[in-house]
Amino acid sequence: MDKRLRVPGTSPAAGPPAPRRPLRWLRRVLATALAGGVVAGAVLTLLPGERRHGAAAPPAAGPRAQAPAAVTFGVPAALPRLTALIGEQERRVRVRPRDARAWAVLGSAYVERGRAAADAADYPRAERALRTSLEVRGSGNAEALDGMAALALARRDFPVAKRYAEQALKPAPGRWAAYGPLIDAYNGLGDYEAARKTLDKLMELRTDGAARPAVKARASAVYRDRGWREDAVAQLTDAAAAAGTPVEQAAYLTGLGQLAWERGDLPDALRHFEAAVRLDAGRRAALAGRGRALAALGRTQEALTSYRAAVAGRARAQDVLELGELYESLGRTDSAEAQYDRLRTLVREAVAGGVDEELLIGQFEADHGDAREAVERLRQEWRRQPGIEVADALGWALYRAGEDAEALTYASVATDKAKGGGVRSALYAFHRGVIEGELELTGPARRHLEEALRINPYFSPLWVPAARSALRELGDVPDEPLPER
Known part of the structure; x- marks a missing residue:
């Protein structure tokens, strides 16, 4: 058996595999x-x-209170809320086709729904709506530029996300809504010093109360990338405590579960993932995280059940890969291959x-x-x-x-x-x-x-x-x- 490729085989994308060196140490x-x-x-x-060359729960908010915050501040929102907002904005642009803001909100809502549902089919719709907004009012159209930056991030296109986020900040450096996407873009490009400086600027700004938890969550991600585990946990804990909706709180609890998982704290990880699922039963990242923790605890059947719930219907590719590798580790080759096919x-x-x-x-x-x-x-x-x-x-x-x-x-x-x-x-x-x-x-x-x-x-x-x-x-x-x- 070759140490480089655990399995022999040919990639239809690449032709016959290259010759492999003799095995040594491994x-x-x-x-x-x-x-x-x-x-x-x-x-x-x-x-x-x-x-x-993806404590008691606070009261749920309605579409007007929750979904617009998702497209404006990056606050997690429920799929039904986003779909309701999309329907509302589609009706608006049919009546008022020159309403640049309505087109921008519509495009951003498509981006958020595509991310939340792991459905990239929404991204071309988002791009059409956002480009229409820019055509109607290009100069100073910060909302559309924010949406284009968010769309590029959803597509893992960090150079384009950086360009749009920087454009959105130029006319109004005090507009904090564009700082989050810019931080993510810098991270994706490996410019970690720029990401840290941008976070410092964001933390100095006075932010809207509804968006403050999302800002703390963004800070947590940067601190995690710097290796500041305690600071990352503290910021995300504050974000979860201040979240305005159960869906938002579930997102931050999922992040806390992931931080606990990364440091090998299985009980803490499981506790946070299960709390997130109780608040938002369809949160796939929490379901997959729970499966990951249960598998590590040796509770294999429960782990598989949780993973299957995570990949039911429209699934995230990473969750499908994890489930396939769990099956592979158990020697269940047919089940693993089925996940890899998917x-x-x-x-x-x-x-x-x-x-x-x-x-x-x-x-x-x-x-x-x-x-x-x-x-x-x-x-x-x-x-x-x-x-x-x-x-x-x-x-x-x-x-x-x-x-x-x-x-x-x-x-x-x-x-x-x-x-x-x-x-x-x-x-x-x-x-x-x-x-x-x-x-x-x-x-x-x-x-x-x-x-x-x-x-x-x-x-x-x-x-x-x-x-x-x-x-x-x-x-x-x-x-x-x-x-x-």
């Missing part, structure tokens, strides 16, 4: 860790032409809606398909928008393709604070440790593998066993005498 590790959990030939393939369909639909899915495709190909195809895609993605996620994915794909020295360069970007990788990620540390082990950098390899398991001992049902086996393979620190003076 042969026994992966063979042992993954025994009984191999899925054959699952490859993410796009259609031709689709390649490209993932390919979701990716095609997302790409048709204008979403850049190169990162997800690259991650999937590296672990389940053709590693050289993953490298090709992720190199292009890195040139276009070099964020930490892309650095980690490209480093791991290069390792799987046999390019260990170059792989370590990108793995270092993802994990070294001096290079921007302040986030404490067990997966990133694991990837770096494995790459260092292959390069016979025994000390650093042991240190990063131990760090991965210390950050979160449950970070992946597939890779935690591999991390533990790799550490055993490396052995203990040699008992050597101290050097003489």
